[in-house]
Amino acid sequence: MSASRHRWHFNAVVGYSLVGAIALIAAVAVFWTPYDPLHLSVRNKLQAPSLVHWLGTDELGRDVASRAMAGAATSCWVALLTVLFAVTSGTVIGLLAGFIRGWTDRIVMAFNDTLLAFPGILLALAIMVIIGANQYGIIIALGLAYAPMVVRVVRGSVLSIREKEYIEASVMIGNSPVVTMLRHVLPNCVAPIAVLATSMFGWVILSESALSFLGLGVPPPAPTWGNMLSGSRSHIQSAVWLGLVPGVCISLTLLGVNLLGDHLRDRLDPRIH
């Protein structure tokens, strides 16, 4: 058993470090990058990594390290807003459906289950068709695509929590349903929401980079890991670093988030143990 505890401890440390490092890089990139990530310099195009350009330059002579940093900021910001949007809307709807029950619950959940019956990325693509490809379009599209999962999880927790005695007590001492819901039901849903939100952050990073890779996400010239990877394709043979840098960035971020998610699930979700 000690081996297990040791391992999860190790994984959590790696997870926290990776996520912390990426968050730090993203935060720094908002204020400072080695070069202007949008600055074109065709004279310096496709330079291999060197002391001047740590990670080389791309086909338009832009500094890859600066673009990767700025990409971290964009990707994390988009993912953060998307998760916030999905979690907030999903929590409100799930809370109401689980607390009111009856027909409200039935109709909401029938609709919700239908949305869950679509693959998330397909739903996001469909929504992108309607609102068009831009940074905020992608937040709405991915947020709406992932919100149904939050609704499902929150409603499930609410249904089990509302049968607890302390909820009965809260109603009996005369608390209004709104107070009961916000003060006593909601705080007890936080653990499963946190676990889901962590995994979701990873899925959104992945989906956003996939959509940007296809040209349906954050539009160029704003750098994201997805569109950097997409741009690297025509130079993949002559400039390997162009394809390696964004790919390694995405993979390390996802690895960190996945490890963190596993750790949180072990800590917070009693159903696993």
Place this chain on the structure above:
Amino acid sequence: MIRYIIRRLLMTLPTLFLVGVSVFALIRLIPGDPAQLMLGDSVDPGELVEVRRQMGLDQPIHIQFFEWASKVLQGDLGVSLSDGQAVLPLLVERFQVSGVVVLIAVMAALMIAVPAGLFAAHKQNRAADISIVALSTVLLSIPSFWLGLILLLTFGLALGWLPVVGYVPLSTSFLIGMSFLVLPIATLAVIEAGVLTRMMRASAIEVQRLEYVTHARAKGASEWRVLTRHILPNAFAPTLTLVGLILGNLLGGIAVLETVFTLPGLGRLLVDAIFARDYPVVQGCLLFTALIYVLVNLLVDLCYPLLDPRVTAE
């Protein structure tokens, strides 16, 4: 058992109905006149009026929906705006590419994941288990389009073992056709094996604690028999559900991989249609993919009782 099947079949009806409503609504939610959208930009006003009448845009919305739905049910998904091709045959043709890739990849992933997951669970918390979990978590974190790019770079460009760009239908030449599909299939299989191994391991660990496993061991069954006869069938059920979800998600998300490997599949068709504002094709792709997703999950649920008869006893 029959009641379970009927109930599960009936459950797909509202889903399919709402799928239809959403795809129908899509074209009406895009800002602008649907007839204009369907025709593209350069049309004369007379033709526009004619198409508006043909599309029934002068009718109440629910009549429009039922007319559209009855056409869809007869397999009439309209024609592509870019080349006037009927949408349904186009979808079927493209689906054959994506379908082959996804199906073979998931089968291969299962062949890796089931033994690996069982083995990891059997050696829980030992070195072998820790390495398997670590490896699958790493695989889980690699985007498919990046791994595809790396494999393409290694086996296509650097080693020159496999073709880099292009596609030959399997019906034309199986061997040459497969040489174009090996890398996309390998990419997907490796990544999905990561997800499935973790799932298989988690459910096997849960199952191997149960009393009937202890009982099987106590009565002297060999470890191999315990693993294959008692743990595997029960641990496989959740993995199967995940397989259904993965199949659907892959069909929705395969566009990126088809872009990397320049395969003319369903995902690429959808993305190209979105860029070209070819709305009949967009609608067709969404409808088709959602239908396949619903059908695959139906099939998975119908297979469930074969593994775990308790499902039908509810």
